[in-house]
Amino acid sequence: MASKYININLKIWRQKNANSKGEMKTYKLDQVSTDSSFLEMLDQLNEQLINNREEPVAFDHDCREGICGMCSLYINGRAHGPDNAITTCQLHMRKFKDGDTIYVEPWRAKAFPVIKDLVVDRSAFDRIQQAGGFVSVNTSGRTMDANAIPIAKIDADKAFEAAICIGCGACVASCKNASAMLFVSAKVSQLALLPQGKVEAKERVMNMVRQMDEEGFGNCTNTGACSVECPKEISLDNIARMNREYMKAMVTAE
Amino acid sequence: MSVLDSKIPEGHISQKWTDYKNHLKLVAPNNRPKIDVIVVGTGLAGASAAASLGEMGYNVKAFCFQDSPRRAHSIAAQGGINAAKNYQNDGDSIFRLFYDTIKGGDYRAREANVHRLAEVSGNIIDQCVAQGVPFAREYGGLLDNRSFGGTQVQRTFYAAGQTGQQLLLGAYSAISRQIGLGRVKMYNRHEMLDIVKVDGKARGIIARNLITGAIERHSGHAVIIATGGYGNVYFLSTNAMGSNVTAAWKIHKQGAYFANPCYVQIHPTCIPVHGTNQSKLTLMSESLRNSGRIWVPKKKEDAEAIRAGKMKPTQIAEEDRDYYLERRYPAFGNLVPRDVASRAAKERCDAGFGIEANDTNEGVYLDFSSEIKSKGKQAAYAQGIHNATEEQIIALGKKWVEEKYGNLFQMYEKITDENPYELPMKIYPAVHYTMGGVWVDYNLQSTIPGCFVAGEANFSDHGANRLGASALMQGLADGYFVLPYTVSDYLANEIRTGQIPTNTPEFDEAEKRVKDTINQFLNNNGSRSVDHFHKKLGLIMWNKVGMGRNEQGLKEAIAEIDQLRAEFYKDVYVPGSADELNPELEKALRVADFMELGQLMAMDALQRKESCGGHFREEYQDAEGETLRDDENFKFVGAWEYKGSDINQSQLHKEELNYEFIKIAARNYK
Incomplete structure (x- = not known):
């Protein structure tokens, strides 16, 4: 692919630290290769700022x-920017046009406080x-043989599709309630x-949901924005499965 | 007698580890809470070590520079993890895995360490499955395997193209459990900037809180470094942006020898370089070589037409394609080891057959069309379609490929804007993994007592070339199944020590070193950014200490890096202050260490007058361009001792390698 160069305007959230007030600032950046990733474009901006x-x-x-x-990064009002099934580092500048103005903001959620500029604290997820x-299993090298329990391929595949969550927080950032249900349900599932x-x-499921609530994430209203913006396309089915698991645990509690 | 004592136990290779383990000292459960262990790095090796030591009852403090231990770059490993389970009944065994790894490493790794690795490989798979790691399975519910380079058996366990992610999240779940139980204290967004020695022993670290900038003192009875490799010395590599050598280099400067720094793995299948603002290179998993065939055009004019955009690869007839790996290495074909495949790609591109339209024309094809057809035919047959049309076959074949490699194909398309289901992938070698690292003995202890090094950060198991799917195996072997024993043996002598105070002159001195360096950078007020110097260093390294090396180039590299380092200290500009989140300062501190290491790498490559594994000295090759080892003079581990800021004064120590159980031979994949 022959690369092109574009000139862009950036409006970026700047905030000195957690305690100070932030604001959007405008920058102009020329000669951005359309082959660059979005983060390489930010590298280029930083090089210009440092100079x-x-x-x-x-x-x-x-x-x-x-x-x-x-x-x-919230880019033009979308978590990880204007494309599906990608993270910001996989977004390329060929998705933008010459002369575009691009808005760049941090994740917005009470449970993800801003540390500086576009950096937020996601330790609530941890x-x-x-x-x-x-699974409460200690290191031993003496667990049973890995093939001792066959697992139906369909279950193994579904478990894998839930397990590929990367914990980026796009689900929370995209949710109007800042709910962490998709993230939590992926691990529970x-x-x-x-x-x-x-x-x-x-x-x-009881412990993870309790901790999720304590961290200040909002409730789930089944809007589905989380799954749409998830870079790994984690399915809403996982939320349904977690709700079932939670109900089961509540009903059969000791 | 060498100053290096590898502490390899006596006995038959298959009994060494068992016998040795049976005689190691133990720390009783009631004494373990009196002992503090520091673990730096939370990738596969660090997280598994921290979790295991926490489970045992030690007080563990773990550190990572990322915002969570789940981010460590082990997560990016794609293809798989080897284990000698022989589930496929195709002749695998512990001995075969041991043999393949020694041979793959071009006979430059220690027999005893590698055999231990092969012995515990099966336990790793058992442990991970017990943790809930969702490996790929067959329809019968049992685990699936695939092949990787340098082997003729199927011993690689995998989870689509995200095996590293799934294994790391397994180790992360284990360390998270210990954090929740209070047995591991986790320090996210902290970077180790120096080690503290008391009476010659490792007794703590100095770390910087990356958010507040606070310089912190942490003491421990042992320090484990598991901070990965140093590929980012090349600026462009498949490493994460933050991957760095600082922790390993700081212990080197305090007395830990650094072994075989010149052994760097250039991975054959990465997406080619596209432009000057590029920040990193992306790997396409070696597992793709199970299904893809590598080729360039046979005719130079075809290569030129492709580069000029006048021709598409699909327009080149079968007989005009040069499947050069199949041609040169019929026995292993596209699955030769990485170093061999990389050099073969360079050879074709140097000869003018490269197909990428970038500055250097460096790129070759990885083509899935044959596999799409053959798997499509099989799938049609299995579905009872006995007279399938060409379209049906291709559609089924693409579906098969998507199931196996879907995420990799998607990654490729996002980066290159080309559809690899329709056009062959364009690939080229890139810096990927570093076999060299901190010298350790059989206990994984460095030359600083009490300082252990695990995973990619040590030099131990891969010789001069690592086989695919062996890094994940080594990281988890070190952390789950080696360190818990050997570190306990060391700590058995520490039960009476008591807590180590941090208000001592040794901590004062180490903290001063760190603060002085930080202030020096912030007050330098030069004119160039850190990246400016890092990119320059990377170019010197890639051009002169890269895939092909020679005496003249290496000598030039040493002099150029020396000069670049002087310029860096004179002219670098680091904005911001010390008491805040300051990514430029973090980079400056890392690049300073890369500069010193880069020079040592060139020196090591210069002294090693042979070609072996990833180290290819152009002067030492046979008539067909294959590596020429010199076992008489270079069958040793080269371990460097730091002798002050003039890296040229570093002193080489040799640990002779003995092969008792494997017959050392020329490496042949033909």
Whole structure:
């Protein structure tokens, strides 16, 4: 593909730290290759800012191949920008036109406070996992043979499709209630679908949901924006499955 | 007698680890809570080590620079994890995995370590399945396997193209459980910037809280470094942007030897470079070589027409395609090891047959059309369609490919804007993995007592070339099944030590070193960004310490890096302050270490006057362009001792490698 170059205007959320007030600031950036990723475009902006002795824009990123879940960004009103099934690092500038104005904001949710500029604190997700997102099995090398329990391919595949959640938080950011149901249900589903996870299924769903509520995430109203904007296309079926698991645990509680 | 004692136990290779383990010292459960262990890095090796030590009852403090341990770059590993389960009944065994790994490493790894790795490989799969890792399964409900390069059996377990993600999330669930139970204390967004030694032993670290900028002191009775590899010394690599050598390099500067820095794996199947603002390269999993055939045009004029956009690869007739791996290596074909496949791609592109329209014309095809047809035929037959049309076959074949590799194909399309179901993928080698690393003995202990190194950060198991699907295996082997034993053996002598205070001169001194460096950068007020220097370093490394190396180029590289380093300190500009989130400062501190390491890599490549694995010295090749090892003079691990800021003064120590159980031979994949 022959690359083209475009000139763009950027409106970016700048905020010194968690305690200060933020604002949208305007930047002009020329000669952006359409082959660049969105984050490479931000690198280019930062290079320009550094050369002008201005403070570069802070944003989270790491693997730049759509799997670590570190990058975020609300771009033109959409989590991970104007494309489906991608993270921001997989968004390319060929999705924009010469002269476009692009709005870049951090995730907006009470449970994800801004740390600086576009960087937010997603440690609430970690705490939900710590409350129950695991099978309580110690390291031993003496568990049973991996093939001792056959698992129907369809269940293994469904568990995998839930397990590919990257924990980026786009679901929360896209939800009008800032609900974390899609994220939590993905882990609950993965383990509920596998025999290894069934033993602690009740405690898991109760504990994870309790922690989710304590973190200040909103409630689910079945709008489905989360799944639409999810870079890994995690299905709403997982929320339904989690609700069933939760009901089951409530009804059969000791 | 070398100063390096590998501590390899006596006995037959198949009994060494068992016997040794049976005689290691233990720490009783009531004493473990009195002992603090620091783990730096939370990828497969770090998270599994932290979780296991936490489960045992030690007080573990774990550190990562990302916002969560789940982000570590192990997550990006795609293809799979090897284990000698022999579920496919195709002749696999612990010995075969051991043999393949030693041979794959071009006879430059330790027999005893590699055999241990093969021994515990099966336990890893059992452990992961018990944790709920959703590996790919057959319709009968049992685990599926596939092949990887350098082997003739199917021993690779996988979860679509996201095996690393699933394994890391398994280890993350294990460490999360321990964090929830209070046995592991997690420090996210913290970067280790130095090690603290007391009476010669590792006793703590200095870390920077990346959000507040606070410089923190943390003490422990042992320190485990599991911070991954140093591929980002090349600027462009498949590593994550934050992957760095700082923790490993800081312990090197405090006395840990750094082994075989010149052994770098250039992965054959990555998406080619596209432009000057590019920040990283993306891997296309080696598993694709199970189904894809690699080729370039046979005729130069066809290659030129493709580069000029006048011709499409699909227009080139079968007889005009050069499937050069199948031609040169019929026994292994497209599944030769990575170093071999990478060099073969470079050879074709250097000869003018490259197909990518970038500055260097560097690119070859990875073509799935044959596989789409053959799998489509099989699928049609299985569905009872015995006279399937061409379209039906192709549609079914594409469906098969999508199920196996869907996420990789999607990734490729997003980056290149081309549909790999219709056109062959364009690929080219890129820096991927570093076999070299901190020198460790059989216990995974560095030359600093109490400082252990695991996973990619150590040099231990892959010799001069790592086989595909072996990195995940090594990371988890080290963390789950080796360190819990060897670290306990070390800690058995620490039960009377008591908590280690941090208000001592040793901590003062280490903290001062860190603060001085930070202030130096922030007050430098130069004119160029950190990336400016990092890109320059990367170009020197790629051109002169990359896929092909020679004496003259290496000597030039050493001098150029020396000069670049001086310019960097003179002219780098780091904005912002020390007491806030400051990504530019983080980068500056990392690039400073890359500069020193890059020079050492070139020195190591210069002293190693042979070609082996990923280290290809152009002077040492046979008539067909294959590597020429020199076992008489170079069958050793080259471990460097730091001798001050002039890297040229670093001193080489040699650990001779002995092959008792494998007959050392020329590596042949023909």
